[in-house]
Amino acid sequence: MGIDRRAFLKIAGLSTILGLGGKAAFDILAPGELEASTNAASPGAGKRWAMAIDARLVDDKVISEATSACHRHHNVPDLDSAKEEIKWIWEEDYEHSFPGHQHEFVSDDIKHAKFLLLCNHCSNPPCCRVCPTKATWQRADGIVMMDPHRCIGCRFCMAACPFGARSFNWGDPRRVTRVPELVAKNQGFPYNKDYPTRAKGVVEKCTFCVDLLEKGEQPLCMTAANKVKKGSFTFGDLSDPESPIRSLLRKRYSLRRKFELGTNPNVFYLI
Amino acid sequence: MLDTVLKGKQGYWGWLIFLLAIMGVGLGCYLYQFQEGLRITGMSRDVSWGFYIAQFTYLVGVAASGVMVVLPYYLHDYKAFGRITILGEFLAIAAVTMCILFIFVDLGNPVRIMNVLLYPTPNSILFWDMIVLNGYLLLNLFIGWNVLSAERKGTHYPSWVKVLIYISIPWAFSIHTVTAFLYAGLPGRHYWLSAILAARFLASAFCSGPALLLLLCLIVRKVSKFDPGKEQIRTLGGIIAYAMLLNVFFFILELFTAFYSQIPGHMHSFQFLFSGLEGHGRLAPWMWTAAGFAFVAVLLLVIPATRRKEDTLAIACVSVIIATWIDKGLGLVIGGFTPNPFGRVTDYWPTTPEILITLGVWATGFFILTVLYKMAVSIKEEVGA
Numbered sequence A: 001m002g003i004d005r006r007a008f009l010k011i012a013g014l015s016t017i018l019g020l021g022g023k024a025a026f027d028i029l030a031p032g033e034l035e036a037s038t039n040a041a042s043p044g045a046g047k048r049w050a051m052a053i054d055a056r057l058v059d060d061k062v063i064s065e066a067t068s069a070c071h072r073h074h075n076v077p078d079l080d081s082a083k084e085e086i087k088w089i090w091e092e093d094y095e096h097s098f099p100g101h102q103h104e105f106v107s108d109d110i111k112h113a114k115f116l117l118l119c120n121h122c123s124n125p126p127c128c129r130v131c132p133t134k135a136t137w138q139r140a141d142g143i144v145m146m147d148p149h150r151c152i153g154c155r156f157c158m159a160a161c162p163f164g165a166r167s168f169n170w171g172d173p174r175r176v177t178r179v180p181e182l183v184a185k186n187q188g189f190p191y192n193k194d195y196p197t198r199a200k201g202v203v204e205k206c207t208f209c210v211d212l213l214e215k216g217e218q219p220l221c222m223t224a225a226n227k228v229k230k231g232s233f234t235f236g237d238l239s240d241p242e243s244p245i246r247s248l249l250r251k252r253y254s255l256r257r258k259f260e261l262g263t264n265p266n267v268f269y270l271i
Numbered sequence B: 001m002l003d004t005v006l007k008g009k010q011g012y013w014g015w016l017i018f019l020l021a022i023m024g025v026g027l028g029c030y031l032y033q034f035q036e037g038l039r040i041t042g043m044s045r046d047v048s049w050g051f052y053i054a055q056f057t058y059l060v061g062v063a064a065s066g067v068m069v070v071l072p073y074y075l076h077d078y079k080a081f082g083r084i085t086i087l088g089e090f091l092a093i094a095a096v097t098m099c100i101l102f103i104f105v106d107l108g109n110p111v112r113i114m115n116v117l118l119y120p121t122p123n124s125i126l127f128w129d130m131i132v133l134n135g136y137l138l139l140n141l142f143i144g145w146n147v148l149s150a151e152r153k154g155t156h157y158p159s160w161v162k163v164l165i166y167i168s169i170p171w172a173f174s175i176h177t178v179t180a181f182l183y184a185g186l187p188g189r190h191y192w193l194s195a196i197l198a199a200r201f202l203a204s205a206f207c208s209g210p211a212l213l214l215l216l217c218l219i220v221r222k223v224s225k226f227d228p229g230k231e232q233i234r235t236l237g238g239i240i241a242y243a244m245l246l247n248v249f250f251f252i253l254e255l256f257t258a259f260y261s262q263i264p265g266h267m268h269s270f271q272f273l274f275s276g277l278e279g280h281g282r283l284a285p286w287m288w289t290a291a292g293f294a295f296v297a298v299l300l301l302v303i304p305a306t307r308r309k310e311d312t313l314a315i316a317c318v319s320v321i322i323a324t325w326i327d328k329g330l331g332l333v334i335g336g337f338t339p340n341p342f343g344r345v346t347d348y349w350p351t352t353p354e355i356l357i358t359l360g361v362w363a364t365g366f367f368i369l370t371v372l373y374k375m376a377v378s379i380k381e382e383v384g385a
């Protein structure tokens, strides 16, 4: 390497300040060094979490079990309004999951396939790049986090996310326990007393169940989905060549949403 | 100098009270929004910025345009503009104040606004926007105040003010460039993801801002003994003409790229704005209205006879303002969010409280503008300029 470690860390740091994106600079200046240099303190360092969803196995039951497991654990309210909808994981058809990819002769099974969409925990996340308060940021293991206590609700991250993965609390989500029309739809809210509810005016989204990962467990959508259809979801560490997700991706053809935008999504759809 | 603000005719007080009333209604609606959250607006998961951010964007342009009178005077020694630089600077102060207010009312969590300073994040364009906007506000406050008080005393302003003036010139360009960067660097929003967006912003700023300034000059001449001057107005007309032509030209460049390449993503927003998409065409009449006014404006500005006659020039200015306001204050933000990341169309229209809050902010801006102009004009009358 023609540039010593200290010097390249400096350049990489500088280019981050200049907004060039530290990761990109690392990749150019010293491919592979990022893992080594960030391993030290941050949780999950050296890993790159990813999810693979088998579109062939996803059916209505998988969808309802996975979404309700997620939304109940994370106290996502049903606000009964498309305008104010909050969702962390949701169903979408092929045409709208991969806009621009559909054509009139696409095979029937793909045309009618159902997809589960969620935050892609992009390796190069534009949402984190634009946030003015670091209320959304990327952990060393790639998980893109949200701090609802710091978010000022500017919604810059929502404009920046090309996947529509972020929801905003346009009003107080806790009103589902007070407003009569909403109470019936949200019996038992907050469903999970150990997980915080959010306040109005902040953004939220999927966390890859980081709280469970830290306990060595798996994301809830996956656990729920695999109970219905074994193997419909696979979760794992992409940096480990022996991980089940890596071997699955070696075997099966996979799609990622809008890969051409360079955000490097970590949710793969097997077709 | 504030003494001049407290002496005025009936019309002056009547106008201020009228503005205060609108501000009061706006404040009332804001308190309601503060209580209920932004759900009282028309914004949604898909169109997550709306009227507020659009007004903000438009007004950054108005603020930046002050430089169009400052630059010829200080850099090209164009003496005639010496009479009206203060009007440009005071317009900038009012406009930036409105910008900051529009950002504020758009925040989901306004009490946390200081987080932007507590956790400075240089990779966020919003962080830089905050710096350039506040910097521009301070620059214009210092410059305007010092230049005007020197004029009153019949002295020359201190030389450090000159340094600030030179700084303020590139600074004005920076505020609108940085504001364009808020949009132009977002992946997947094709309408905004355009290298020419900052240039387009500047062009539309440098026609709409001076157009407003020109109208204000005409009003000042009517209501006071201070005449901003025939030559000044004529030169402003020329500036507006060039900038408006550039603005239209840049827009046509966008149209060419989108429609000659035939790339769907590049065409969708334009189709949505001008003809509607998937049956959603609420903005189309607005956009065609803008196109119509732009056409009228260009015509009146290009033909020397109509540009030089003050009443036709005034009509041209009104047309410029309407056209650019619809383009930037309505089309830009809504068009950028449509279609949404899934290729669907979600309608957005501002709600009544949203519009009242918007009017409240505009009224606040005009209140500040009136008071500042009253001050400037009184002093100009006093020294018999």
Ligand code: SF4
Pocket: A118, A119, A120, A121, A122, A125, A126, A127, A128, A144, A160, A161, A162, A163, A164, A165, A166, A205, A263
């Ligand atoms: S999917 Fe959107 S919210 Fe999630 S990491 Fe990527 S850009 Fe950010």
Ligand code: SF4
Pocket: A130, A131, A132, A133, A134, A135, A136, A150, A151, A152, A153, A154, A155, A156, A157, A158, A202, A203
């Ligand atoms: S809404 Fe919150 S998380 Fe999103 S960019 Fe603004 S401060 Fe950051």
